[in-house]
Amino acid sequence: EAGVAQSPRYKIIEKRQSVAFWCNPISGHATLYWYQQILGQGPKLLIQFQNNGVVDDSQLPKDRFSAERLKGVDSTLKIQPAKLEDSAVYLCASSQTEGAEQYFGPGTRLTVT
Amino acid sequence: GQQVxxxxxxxxxxxGEDFxxxxxxxTTLSNIQWYxxxxxxxxVFLIQLVKSGEVKKQKRLTFQFGEAKKNSSLHITATQTTDVGTYFCAQNTGNQFYFGTGTSLTVIP
Structure with a gap:
């Protein structure tokens, strides 16, 4: 079974620029999560989708972050404009159902200079 | 936000020592997961605990969920160098999912 795919793996941008991350979950997984993991900290949930609907986005900084999962399969996370404090690893995870074990992708390491 | x-x-x-x-x-949790x-x-997912007082074992790892479903522990017996890493609990309080701050384990050969 193929795992969760993410791209790009690494991205370096200047502050105030825009960036987008892509995630393809495991086939058949209804729930998709985006996390931000700052070095030395635990993953912080940004947004959770159930199929193509948002379940929780309470910790998503909506003035600059947006995410979509239009067809209930793959998803994109966008940051516009980026700030220095957005430097982190952005992890995508999926699970068969809400609350079930999560399978994580390799993550995208973002550096904002 | 939620403090874990x-x-x-x-x-x-x-x-060889325990950890x-x-x-x-x-708050009371619906369930808890360990990564x-x-x-x-x-x-990487290790286990999920759902029931009050639940204890589960995976080889040298023992996971416990408190009676009040507000705390949990992970115990490793006789650590090995392959156990190195950060262990996170992840709490599900209904619709919201929070990871803990993590415990970073170093095993000295």
Whole structure:
């Protein structure tokens, strides 16, 4: 079974620029999560989708972050404009159902200079 | 936001010693999950606990869920160098999912 795919793996941008991350979950997984993991900290949930609907986005900084999962399969996370404090690893995870074990992708390491 | 406290933050042990990490919540949990993240890697699911007082074992790992469903622990017996990494608890309080601060385990050969 193929795992969760993410791209790009690494991205370096200047502050105030825009960036987008892509995630393809495991086939058949209804729930998709985006996390931000700052070095030395635990993953912080940004947004959770159930199929193509948002379940929780309470910790998503909506003035600059947006995410979509239009067809209930793959998803994109966008940051516009980026700030220095957005430097982190952005992890995508999926699970068969809400609350079930999560399978994580390799993550995208973002550096904002 | 939700505070998910894990202690200790760091633990160094000699190979063969035991290790325990604790996870505490201020609210009653629907369930709790444990993940392991190797240095430079991504979190990998270990186990999920659902029932009050539940105890589950995976070889040298023992997981417990408190009677009040507000705390949990992970105990590793006779650590090995392959146990190195950061162990996170992850709490599900209905619709919201929170990872703990993690315990970083170093095993000295």
């Amino acid at each position: 406290m894990q202690i200790p933050q760091y633990q160094h042990v000699q190979e 325990t990490t604790y996870c505490n919540s201020s 392991k993240q190797r240095p430079g890697g991504h979190p």
